[in-house]
Amino acid sequence: MDEEKPGSFTAREALFYHETIRPGKIEIIASKPMATQRDLSLAYSPGVAVPVEAIAADPSLAARYTARSNLVAVISNGTAILGLGNLGALASKPVMEGKAVLFKRFADVDSIDIELDTEDPDKFIEAVALMEPTFGGINLEDIKAPECFIIEAALRERMNIPIMHDDQHGTAIISAAGLLNACHITGRDLKDVKIVVNGAGAAAIACTALIKALGVRHDNVIMCDRSGPITRDRENLDQWKSAHAVDTDATSLEEALVGADIFLGLSAAGALRPEWVAKMADRPIIFAMANPTPEIMPDEAKAVRPDAIIATGRSDFPNQVNNVLGFPFIFRGALDVQATAINEEMKVAAARAIAQLARERVPDEVAAAYGKNHKFGTDYIIPAPFDPRLMEVVSSAVAQAAMDSGVAKAPIADMDAYRLQLKARLNPTSSVLTNTYEIARAHPKRVVFAEAEEDVVLRAAIQFRDFGYGKPILVGRTKAVADKLHQLGADNPGDFEIQNSMDCPYIPEMVDYLYARMQRKGYTERDVRRMVNQERNVFAALLVALGHGDALISGITRTFAQTAREVNRVLDPKPGAIPFGIHMLIGKNHTTFLADTTINERPSAPELAHIAKETAAVARRMGHEPRVAFLSYSTFGNPSGQWLTNIREAVAILDTDDPGFEYEGEMAPDAALNPKVMALYPFSRLSGPANVLIMPGLQSANLSAKLLRELAGNDTIGPMLIGMEKPVQIAPMTAIAPEVLTLAVLASAGVVG
Numbered sequence: 001m002d003e004e005k006p007g008s009f010t011a012r013e014a015l016f017y018h019e020t021i022r023p024g025k026i027e028i029i030a031s032k033p034m035a036t037q038r039d040l041s042l043a044y045s046p047g048v049a050v051p052v053e054a055i056a057a058d059p060s061l062a063a064r065y066t067a068r069s070n071l072v073a074v075i076s077n078g079t080a081i082l083g084l085g086n087l088g089a090l091a092s093k094p095v096m097e098g099k100a101v102l103f104k105r106f107a108d109v110d111s112i113d114i115e116l117d118t119e120d121p122d123k124f125i126e127a128v129a130l131m132e133p134t135f136g137g138i139n140l141e142d143i144k145a146p147e148c149f150i151i152e153a154a155l156r157e158r159m160n161i162p163i164m165h166d167d168q169h170g171t172a173i174i175s176a177a178g179l180l181n182a183c184h185i186t187g188r189d190l191k192d193v194k195i196v197v198n199g200a201g202a203a204a205i206a207c208t209a210l211i212k213a214l215g216v217r218h219d220n221v222i223m224c225d226r227s228g229p230i231t232r233d234r235e236n237l238d239q240w241k242s243a244h245a246v247d248t249d250a251t252s253l254e255e256a257l258v259g260a261d262i263f264l265g266l267s268a269a270g271a272l273r274p275e276w277v278a279k280m281a282d283r284p285i286i287f288a289m290a291n292p293t294p295e296i297m298p299d300e301a302k303a304v305r306p307d308a309i310i311a312t313g314r315s316d317f318p319n320q321v322n323n324v325l326g327f328p329f330i331f332r333g334a335l336d337v338q339a340t341a342i343n344e345e346m347k348v349a350a351a352r353a354i355a356q357l358a359r360e361r362v363p364d365e366v367a368a369a370y371g372k373n374h375k376f377g378t379d380y381i382i383p384a385p386f387d388p389r390l391m392e393v394v395s396s397a398v399a400q401a402a403m404d405s406g407v408a409k410a411p412i413a414d415m416d417a418y419r420l421q422l423k424a425r426l427n428p429t430s431s432v433l434t435n436t437y438e439i440a441r442a443h444p445k446r447v448v449f450a451e452a453e454e455d456v457v458l459r460a461a462i463q464f465r466d467f468g469y470g471k472p473i474l475v476g477r478t479k480a481v482a483d484k485l486h487q488l489g490a491d492n493p494g495d496f497e498i499q500n501s502m503d504c505p506y507i508p509e510m511v512d513y514l515y516a517r518m519q520r521k522g523y524t525e526r527d528v529r530r531m532v533n534q535e536r537n538v539f540a541a542l543l544v545a546l547g548h549g550d551a552l553i554s555g556i557t558r559t560f561a562q563t564a565r566e567v568n569r570v571l572d573p574k575p576g577a578i579p580f581g582i583h584m585l586i587g588k589n590h591t592t593f594l595a596d597t598t599i600n601e602r603p604s605a606p607e608l609a610h611i612a613k614e615t616a617a618v619a620r621r622m623g624h625e626p627r628v629a630f631l632s633y634s635t636f637g638n639p640s641g642q643w644l645t646n647i648r649e650a651v652a653i654l655d656t657d658d659p660g661f662e663y664e665g666e667m668a669p670d671a672a673l674n675p676k677v678m679a680l681y682p683f684s685r686l687s688g689p690a691n692v693l694i695m696p697g698l699q700s701a702n703l704s705a706k707l708l709r710e711l712a713g714n715d716t717i718g719p720m721l722i723g724m725e726k727p728v729q730i731a732p733m734t735a736i737a738p739e740v741l742t743l744a745v746l747a748s749a750g751v752v753g
């Protein structure tokens, strides 16, 4: 590979990536504790004998007591590594490790690579078949044709778990999805299109079979291999190639391409020349899918045919048609229903689900990951691999098709619940917030977005409306906001309520209201009028104060302190309340509330007690039974120190108030969170690890929230502002649209505020 690859990486960087941290790309992590003698006894001898005997008596229990049902082998012999050819089993290992990582990253499927050093299909088949007890599924990879067809067919016959040769069927599903969409965009009907397929190996044969099953006519497809078009009169064709032979006068790829609508390349780097592309039909569709270097580079094709839709297998160009969009999600769905096979119905369902997804609005996580706004069209015919919706949409479609076609051993009873579970599987935040989203949807409120001219805010507001969480009220210059709504592709942009302080009918009542509050603080009516007209947070807060909106979200364009100051001119704390902030930390298996992370520098004992009660109430509203720990560097007086008094007094206040939840303190984080350390304090009133942590001061609180996010990889929501008379949320200036949306939904659902 060249040393410099424009816009992406050098060969040295690729080697460094593979070498650094630890060699390779995977490691195995235990899913159970293995810290004590007891853990050892349970996990290994003698405890392990119990599940052994249970599985011997009932093999289906392997799904319950072992990792098998979520474990897929990626198996190759290295005879067709990407488009690099037969470089042997060992050399294929980086690709197979990579596929294993993609299984985990995109669909939470555990996966291990296996490289078999044989080109003999019989030996390969025997080796894989013997591994059936180990795996819930087998993903065959980079095995050349025609051996791959023999191997896959034999294994499907012999084994009772899903087997898929990814280069055949994964690729076929994705390219079919891309093709459906490219034809839709160019106004073509599959039954009329003329296609040239270059390559007649594993991927090409399977892709061609699938598009024919979807309606492309046999005689409209010319397949070429290294010797040119595969015609009926060619000799020595194997059964897989001859199945796609046609009668044609074309004697070369170049001739076959004259007037063709579509080029499907599954062959080798540079196999397609620009001058041949020039002879294709109007608005040609070019899928140059050879990896790592396509049959033609997109800029070369565009130079001769600016009207073309171009896709490659690579992630550094638009339209990545690559089986990574398929295999993780196809196996996820197949494993979840314990499918005995991956059949045609499941493949077609996956292809249609992927094609449909590309036509829907792209969420902001994806726009943020790719640094651009994908919109269905020439440069976006297929979803991007980091699109978090893929798992929910594709896996559920595959699972449903497996059930409908009778290959599911464990059908799913509640598909809606399964979809939610899929969504939560990669993103624990979404499961933690499911309730909140439902509450917001059930009682939609009017939320004022104070900074609607900002892209992130406007995207959040659009989704707030489109997902049915409530009615956004957009504050900004009317034309600027309206233009942005068009730019961002909002549906029915005219339906949004835009409030502009320059022409707002509520200005007189706003000025009266604010003047009454500020006249004895040294402000003239004119000062107040200017403030209402010029300070968007003041104007937005006034909309809420006067009942023209129910909640307020701001924070993107000013610091937290400044935004809070402006809002405070208009809105007061709730009677008797102390405003403070909560960060919610979401890990894979825990949700923790941390307070006050935002406002009170050294809270007094009554303030700490108040913060504890309010935070416990928020935790409960979000579905968590609160166990509150007042944190300190000291656990029950050890070591002693001068800063403990107000924490102890706060605990004493709760003792008197009997607040109806568990609390304890003062304690260090390990005594609050680690069961073994907790056991040293049997008198502690916490029945389990704390999930609400009341911090002794702002320094430690704010630092902890940020450290836990940066170093421990927790997802963080917040700060969530508590204690204002109307729900107000102030997003961090660095927030992206999904974070703004979450805060808006939390405010609207009345869960915080």
Ligand SMILES: NC(=O)C1=CN([C@@H]2O[C@H](COP(=O)(O)OP(=O)(O)OC[C@H]3O[C@@H](n4cnc5c(N)ncnc54)[C@H](OP(=O)(O)O)[C@@H]3O)[C@@H](O)[C@H]2O)C=CC1
Residues within 6 Å of the ligand: 079, 080, 081, 082, 083, 084, 142, 143, 144, 145, 166, 167, 168, 171, 198, 199, 200, 201, 202, 203, 204, 224, 225, 226, 227, 265, 266, 267, 268, 269, 271, 289, 290, 291, 292, 312, 313, 321, 322, 323, 324
């Ligand atoms: N984007 C994606 O997701 C995927 C892309 N691919 C790519 O598809 C290609 C083929 O992979 P796979 O099917 O697994 O491999 P195979 O070894 O099974 O097949 C290779 C095929 O390509 C043909 N071929 C090679 N060079 C040329 C050429 N210059 N002109 C015409 N045909 C040629 C071979 O012809 P012959 O039969 O005459 O030897 C053979 O039919 C690879 O580049 C691979 O990276 C594969 C899977 C997924």
Ligand SMILES: CC(=O)C(=O)O
Residues within 6 Å of the ligand: 081, 082, 083, 142, 166, 167, 290, 291, 313, 322, 323, 324
């Ligand atoms: C993507 C893939 O599987 C290949 O190129 O072989």
Ligand SMILES: [Mg+2]
Residues within 6 Å of the ligand: 082, 141, 142, 166, 167
């Ligand atoms: Mg492959």
